[in-house]
Amino acid sequence: MKPLVIGTRDSELALWQAKTVQLQLKNNGVDSVLHPVKSSGDLNLDVPLYEMGITGIFTKSLDVALIKKEIDLAVHSMKDVPTQLPKTIVQAAVLNRANPYDILVHKGLDFLDGKGHIATGSLRRKAQWLNRYPNHEVSNLRGNVNTRLKKLKNNDWNAAIFAAAGLGRIQLTPKNSQIINWMIPAPAQGAMLVVSNEKNTQVLNALKPLNDKTTEICVSIERSFLRTLEGGCTAPIGALAQVNENDIHFEGVLLSLDGKQRFYIKKKCKINNYKGFGECCAQEILNQGGDKLMDKLRQIL
Ligand SMILES: NCc1[nH]cc(CCC(=O)O)c1CC(=O)O
Numbered sequence: 001m002k003p004l005v006i007g008t009r010d011s012e013l014a015l016w017q018a019k020t021v022q023l024q025l026k027n028n029g030v031d032s033v034l035h036p037v038k039s040s041g042d043l044n045l046d047v048p049l050y051e052m053g054i055t056g057i058f059t060k061s062l063d064v065a066l067i068k069k070e071i072d073l074a075v076h077s078m079k080d081v082p083t084q085l086p087k088t089i090v091q092a093a094v095l096n097r098a099n100p101y102d103i104l105v106h107k108g109l110d111f112l113d114g115k116g117h118i119a120t121g122s123l124r125r126k127a128q129w130l131n132r133y134p135n136h137e138v139s140n141l142r143g144n145v146n147t148r149l150k151k152l153k154n155n156d157w158n159a160a161i162f163a164a165a166g167l168g169r170i171q172l173t174p175k176n177s178q179i180i181n182w183m184i185p186a187p188a189q190g191a192m193l194v195v196s197n198e199k200n201t202q203v204l205n206a207l208k209p210l211n212d213k214t215t216e217i218c219v220s221i222e223r224s225f226l227r228t229l230e231g232g233c234t235a236p237i238g239a240l241a242q243v244n245e246n247d248i249h250f251e252g253v254l255l256s257l258d259g260k261q262r263f264y265i266k267k268k269c270k271i272n273n274y275k276g277f278g279e280c281c282a283q284e285i286l287n288q289g290g291d292k293l294m295d296k297l298r299q300i301l
Contacts, residue, residue: 003031004203007062007071010036011144016169017192018075020095021210030206035071037061056082063089066195072203073196077166078188078219083227085195092207093194097215098165100190100240105152105167105177106159111136119152119160123257127236128183129161130259145172165190184238184253187222191215214243217274224278225252229285235297239278246271252281254290257300263290 008018022032054063062074063086102125116133119141120126126138139157141148145166152160167173196203222239229237236255241248247268254263263285269277
């Protein structure tokens with residue numbers, strides 16, 4: 001078999017993730033090379049992007065490269081992947097999940113009890129923070145992990161929020177940080193997804209051993225919860241499923257942008273019954289009044 005071509009974005013975190021997949025393939029006797037692509041750029045395809053169902057801003061370029069057969073597989077942070085994959089692209093493996101939680105990088109924690117000013121670009125993190133600390137201010141913070149750490153240093157914010165897995169993977173977790181154990185993470189946060197072409201059975205077979213069944217089940221519940229609620233918009237939604245012996249413990253949340261409204265669910269089911277569980281949890285959120293909030297969010301976002 002010719003070395004497989006692994007498509008990846010070119011940030012430090014994305015490259016680390018792609019190299020992890022490369023190493024796991026290597027351990028199974030499969031050779032590969034990395035093919036980093038810039039996130040935006042020239043996306044010319046014979047068919048319009050929307051006709052292929054290509055939507056995600058982080059995943060677009062790699063979707064196109066896969067469809068053009070420039071790469072054999074692509075590695076993504078699973079939380080960046082839209083719940084609906086493009087036509088002909090399939091989930092090939094979900095890797096064993098790292099820490100799923102968010103982490104607060106701070107300059108001392110005294111601000112928690114008083115006036116505070118934190119930074120995040122995520123609607124989900126902002127809404128949950130404001131729900132808990134209504135008197136705090138939240139500023140927008142964008143860019144890759146390295147950029148955001150630098151911006152935190154150069155501003156007078158008290159803290160910023162990151163994915164623990166993202167910082168941990170590239171060994172950038174600062175000493176002055178703590179896991180935010182009350183904040184419900186993004187669906188699939190901390191998990192890596194490998195996708196490929198549905199017809200490429202050779203590649204799909206090579207990737208099968210990389211799949212972690214427990215992670216696959218947990219993130220599928222979280223993404224079903226998200227898909228049932230969202231209807232194509234990026235609302236402040238958190239979801240986390242965790243396995244404990246034969247049970248799956250699920251927590252999900254939907255908030256208004258200002259954090260004032262919060263719909264929450266905590267529920268468990270047997271692993272064997274996980275099909276439909278995420279949808280069922282989402283339905284309960286909608287029934288609590290989350291449906292009206294989702295209508296409102298769809299008009300704003
Ligand atoms: N939104 C960007 C992004 N996509 C995946 C990660 C981290 C790794 C992960 O969550 O799996 C990050 C950085 C962050 O949220 O701080």
